Amino acid sequence: MIAGQRFDVIVIGAGVVGSSIAMGLAERSLRTLAVDVDLSGRLSSSEKNAGGVRATWWQRVNIVLCRASIEYYQRFRDELGFRQKGYLWLYDAATYASAIEHIPLQRELGQPIEALTPAEVNRRVPEIDKLDGIAGATFSPSDGLINPNLLKEHYxxxxxxxxxxxxxxxxxVGIENGSSGVRLDCWQSDEPLSDAGLERMMTQDGAGVAENGRMLELNADSIVIASGAWSPTAMKLLxxxxxxxxxxxxxxxxxxRVTNLSQYGMIVDTSGVYFHNEGSHILAGYSPPEEPPGYHFNYDGEPFFLNEIWPRLYARMSCMERLRHVTGWAGLYEVSPDRSAIIGRATNRVYEAHSFSGRGVMQSYGAGQALADLIAHGKYGALDASELSRDRFDRGAQVWEELHI
Ligand SMILES: Cc1cc2nc3c(=O)[nH]c(=O)nc-3n(C[C@H](O)[C@H](O)[C@H](O)COP(=O)(O)OP(=O)(O)OC[C@H]3O[C@@H](n4cnc5c(N)ncnc54)[C@H](O)[C@@H]3O)c2cc1C
Structure with a gap:
């Protein structure tokens, strides 16, 4: 019976990040429970992402956490569906100089990366035949694509x-942080939640409305907030x-039907559209900058493809002329003010790892290991995420991350 037990740590949220933390805590012999309203993750970001893994970031801590993850994913390459076919990133004149500026840091931290001229881009990927607006590119061969579900199941x-x-x-639905421990009040459903019921709960600002279930009390020495885009709810409860x-x-x-991109990894265009081969299809995403915040899961359907995706792909590659929209979906980014994750001790007995701002899959292993050390030993070990603690916002020590896909 879970209800009567006292845990060392309870992790709220068992997406790819919470599952990695649970693994890290269990590896350190801590009695761990991970709680999720829907372990199948129907609305979780871990279910909705593009599977990109790279370490071409501009901030040291982000590169370090991604490099640690990449090294781990390499060890379990087949089990995780990790395809290290690289990231090819095309830059316009406004952004190329900054990209090049960060190459020495990336190399120093073990990330292989090369700079390419537009002509070299075309030689490497002949399908990219319209080179207008490309000032240069970077190619990072150890980056690639992973199956996020396999990764979560592995953890x-x-x-x-x-x-x-x-x-x-x-x-x-409730968190009571006392002097001798933390009590969680959960509403537990008797049956699997319907899609509509889950969406109703997860699109509210605060604890959602229950279907049929009962209240359950859980107790632990410490808790971890790993509830992704729903971390604001936990913050409110605390x-x-x-x-x-x-x-x-x-x-x-x-x-x-005309093009096969299976030999390439992720390609990011100057326009911001990103794409890669996905089985017999191409997966493509674009993030309109004017998207308002909120718990919105509606997918705009074919108009999204026709207005945002297709014109950008065809402007870059003639072979993209005759694309057909098949399907699509919407998920949530959990965005922090400086676009870097918030990891560390939030307050007494409360730890957190969320707000990965589009980086949760690629940082999940590194973040899980770093936080597990902090919880188990009271200090960071081989991986130090202290720059990402929440107090950086009060200290004016933001970790601004510029590249944002
Ligand atoms: C379209 C898209 C593309 C992306 N592409 C990439 C990419 O290429 N590479 C990359 O690294 N990242 C990418 N991301 C970001 C990445 O998916 C997320 O950063 C990552 O999945 C976050 O994982 P998480 O475990 O923190 O959150 P989630 O996967 O959202 O998990 C949070 C869990 O908490 C549970 N939960 C929430 N509140 C409660 C509560 N009160 N009680 C119990 N359970 C609760 C939820 O049910 C959920 O399962 C993308 C995201 C999107 C939307």
Missing amino acids: RARALKLGAQFLDRAYV AIRNWTEPVRRQICLVDN
């Missing part, structure tokens, strides 16, 4: 093997300042 399987537990259909905004991002799958 969970290892965590379970080491004694961690996972509790499904339990929604945290009366801690929230820094995070959920923002909708859309992706579409398109059919292109």
